[in-house]
Amino acid sequence: MNWGTKIVLGLATFMIFIVVLGLIMFNSKKDALVDNDYYEKGINYNKVYNRKEQTNTDHARPEVSANQEMIIVKFVHNAKGTARLMRTSDKELDKTIPFESNINRQLIIPARNLKKGSWRLIIEWVSDEKSYMYEQEITL
Incomplete structure (x- = not known):
């Protein structure tokens, strides 16, 4: 040759x-780090920031404990809102849960059906006519 x-x-x-x-x-999967609604999130960033600051100002940060059976969120005051569980590795596993705290000012989320690993818990709630927001990484 x-x-x-x-x-x-x-x-x-x-x-x-x-x-x-x-x-x-x-042909590979889309990148999970890219938000489809980044423009709307940019416009509403000030609202999110104010809710997080209100949580710090009023010392309303909830206590979060998680195990393989359940996720327990204990609020300072009675609360009503939504909790979002976001899986960073797979957007298809994300869950949104509307809630109202029980008599003990707790939110109990069953975790048996959730995939083990790292999750981002985002809680938005209203308590005493004030809006709050809190984010935390949890591991099941």
């Missing part, structure tokens, strides 16, 4: 390699 044939085979192999990598890239 002469050197011209080797160069052509080398270029053809490289071109096939690039085409295969391109096909794999286009």
Whole structure:
């Protein structure tokens, strides 16, 4: 085999390699770190910031404890709102749970059906006509 044939085979192999990598890239899953509604989140950022600051100002930070059976959130005052469990690795596993705290000012979320691993718990609630928001990483 002469050197011209080797160069052509080398270029053809490289071109096939690039085409295969391109096909794999286009057929892979979407990036989970990109938000589809980033524009709306940018517009509402001030509201989110104010809710988080209100939580710090009023010392209304809830106590969160989690195990494999349940997630328990204990509030300072009675609360009504939504809790979101977000799985950073798979958006399909995210859950939104509307709630109203019980007599003991607690929210109990069953965790048996949740996949083990890292979750982001985002709680938005209203208590005494004030809006609050709290975020925490939890591991089941």
